[in-house]
Amino acid sequence: MIANLGAVLGNFVAGLGRAQFFLLAILRAVPAALLRPSLIVRQLYMSGVLSLIIIVISGMFIGMVLSLQAHHALVRFGAADSVGVLVALSIIRELGPVVTALLFAGRAGSALAAEIGLMRATDQLSAMEMMAVDPMRHVIAPRFIAGLLAMPILTAIFSVMAIGVVGGHLITVDLLGVDAGSYWSQIRANTDIHDLNQCFIKATVFGAVVSWIAVYQGYHSPPTSEGVSRATTSTVVVSSLSVLAMDFVLTAFMFR
Amino acid sequence: MPPIPQPSAADSATLVRVRGLHFSRGTRKIYDGVDVDIPRGKVTAILGPSGTGKTTLLRIIGGQWRPETGAVEFDGINVHRLGRSELYALRKRMGMLFQNGALLTDLSVYENIAFPLREHTRLPENAIRDIVLMKLEAVGLRGARDLYPEELSGGMSRRVALARAIALDPEMVMYDEPFTGQDPISMGVLMRLIRSLNQSLGITSVIVSHDVDEVLSIADQAYVIANGQVLARGTPDEIRASPLEYVQQFLQGRPDGPVAFHYKARSLRDDLLGSA
Ligand SMILES: Nc1ncnc2c1ncn2[C@@H]1O[C@H](COP(=O)(O)OP(=O)(O)O)[C@@H](O)[C@H]1O
Ligand SMILES: [Mg+2]
Numbered sequence: 001m002i003a004n005l006g007a008v009l010g011n012f013v014a015g016l017g018r019a020q021f022f023l024l025a026i027l028r029a030v031p032a033a034l035l036r037p038s039l040i041v042r043q044l045y046m047s048g049v050l051s052l053i054i055i056v057i058s059g060m061f062i063g064m065v066l067s068l069q070a071h072h073a074l075v076r077f078g079a080a081d082s083v084g085v086l087v088a089l090s091i092i093r094e095l096g097p098v099v100t101a102l103l104f105a106g107r108a109g110s111a112l113a114a115e116i117g118l119m120r121a122t123d124q125l126s127a128m129e130m131m132a133v134d135p136m137r138h139v140i141a142p143r144f145i146a147g148l149l150a151m152p153i154l155t156a157i158f159s160v161m162a163i164g165v166v167g168g169h170l171i172t173v174d175l176l177g178v179d180a181g182s183y184w185s186q187i188r189a190n191t192d193i194h195d196l197n198q199c200f201i202k203a204t205v206f207g208a209v210v211s212w213i214a215v216y217q218g219y220h221s222p223p224t225s226e227g228v229s230r231a232t233t234s235t236v237v238v239s240s241l242s243v244l245a246m247d248f249v250l251t252a253f254m255f256r
Numbered sequence: 257m258p259p260i261p262q263p264s265a266a267d268s269a270t271l272v273r274v275r276g277l278h279f280s281r282g283t284r285k286i287y288d289g290v291d292v293d294i295p296r297g298k299v300t301a302i303l304g305p306s307g308t309g310k311t312t313l314l315r316i317i318g319g320q321w322r323p324e325t326g327a328v329e330f331d332g333i334n335v336h337r338l339g340r341s342e343l344y345a346l347r348k349r350m351g352m353l354f355q356n357g358a359l360l361t362d363l364s365v366y367e368n369i370a371f372p373l374r375e376h377t378r379l380p381e382n383a384i385r386d387i388v389l390m391k392l393e394a395v396g397l398r399g400a401r402d403l404y405p406e407e408l409s410g411g412m413s414r415r416v417a418l419a420r421a422i423a424l425d426p427e428m429v430m431y432d433e434p435f436t437g438q439d440p441i442s443m444g445v446l447m448r449l450i451r452s453l454n455q456s457l458g459i460t461s462v463i464v465s466h467d468v469d470e471v472l473s474i475a476d477q478a479y480v481i482a483n484g485q486v487l488a489r490g491t492p493d494e495i496r497a498s499p500l501e502y503v504q505q506f507l508q509g510r511p512d513g514p515v516a517f518h519y520k521a522r523s524l525r526d527d528l529l530g531s532a
Pocket of ligand 2: 310311312348355
């Protein structure tokens with residue numbers, strides 16, 4: 001039992017070491033990948049644009065639920081005007097980046113791991129190497145960069161959907177009858193640039209973490225159907241847990 | 257940039273020289289001290305039962321995998337002593353046809369063949385187009401240029417991959433099972449193509465195959481590999497006339513003989529009667 005635990009722990013640490021070396025290799029390949037913007041744009045489409053629908057819809061519903069709950073609680077204290085603030089702060093500081101990252105891991109991260117795993121299984125990565133094209137530069141780095149860029153944009157879209165447009169605004173102003181002017185002015189008075197900064201930093205870090213885990217899992221997956229499916233699953237599991245853990249660390253750090 | 261290593265032993269007749277190759281996969285010894293010479297400008301066949309390590313040998317020559325001990329020299333340059341950029345420069349001089357084609361699935365047939373040209377040359381688009389169409393014409397698939405890899409049969413994929421492998425006019429092409437999945441007509445076309453690439457352009461060819469008769473009919477020399485050793489080497493006639501029983505067994509495709517058809521195991525009787 002204890003020996004088992006030791007082995008699991010040892011595996012985990014070894015995996016962490018390998019993943020760090022892999023990250024270094026990605027970062028070394030980034031400058032070369034930046035010289036091929038068309039590859040990055042294509043990946044932005046694959047991981048960013050194709051994730052839009054799920055992000056938009058989730059943003060709407062989370063904004064709606066959150067404002068219902070907030071109104072229900074605040075109206076008892078006669079603070080219904082502050083619903084907007086509560087919704088905006090929780091979305092911008094926490095839910096926006098975290099939920100977007102979890103959805104991104106499920107939608108884009110898993111697809112990324114499966115795609116790269118299949119490229120490995122069908123020798124496409126080897127074929128590139130033999131054609132003297134470095135897969136790190138041509139396949140891995142563009143996908144990593146695209147994930148890094150897509151996450152903040154998706155988070156912004158998620159937050160706008162949740163707070164404005166149809167989410168919080170729809171429920172609070174149109175359904176519960178809070179004055180639109182005070183909804184927005186309360187939000188403006190109580191959120192500042194630090195909140196937006198915090199949101200942006202979290203989104204970027206989560207984007208890097210999810211993309212890193214996804215390309216690592218895909219690149220190292222055994223060249224079998226089972227290997228690829230396992231890489232896909234562990235991408236979602238490991239990156240979701242990492243996002244939640246990183247969120248705690250970042251929050252603790254930024255609220256010091 | 258570090259200096260490009262210069263050929264050490266200037267032996268112009270041999271392009272690839274493998275010496276004392278040892279290689280294992282887990283506990284399994286794939287190569288146990290193997291010497292192979294690939295003569296320049298000739299067609300060399302590598303024959304052997306499946307699972308012997310023929311693909312492995314090609315990957316080791318291409319510098320993808322590292323031998324445990326032993327040396328691989330390409331044109332006098334030790335492949336496994338090169339830094340990354342030198343290795344990549346060396347690989348531009350080799351083409352490799354992978355066993356299942358390994359076409360890039362997000363690119364069309366046309367773009368697959370254009371891929372190495374776009375990566376390594378600054379040719380204008382119309383020059384790339386001419387080269388791609390000529391290579392496709394050579395493998396009889398000019399009409400398939402707009403298809404995607406998933407729309408091709410296995411044999412077609414392999415022919416596209418061949419066109420891609422010769423796109424940069426390499427000095428040497430390694431063909432891994434090029435004849436698998438080809439109908440008799442495309443088999444004949446492929447054999448003539450490999451031969452004519454060799455004769456007109458002087459491309460050194462290494463063909464790994466099970467199709468003993470076909471490959472021996474176009475090869476200048478052949479190796480028979482099994483159980484981690486070179487069993488025989490020589491001209492096709494010498495191989496066919498080999499007195500060694502295991503070579504004959506392989507050529508005639510008999511299951512029983514010195515080369516085990518079965519993967520190493522207990523006797524069937526023990527396995528069936530014995531406990532787990
Ligand atoms: N990724 C791998 N892990 C473990 N063993 C492998 C792997 N790839 C190949 N092998 C082993 O190496 C041996 C040689 O493989 P290969 O070179 O593909 O054979 P061939 O091309 O002659 O059919 C096989 O018997 C196989 O068991
Ligand atoms: Mg093989």
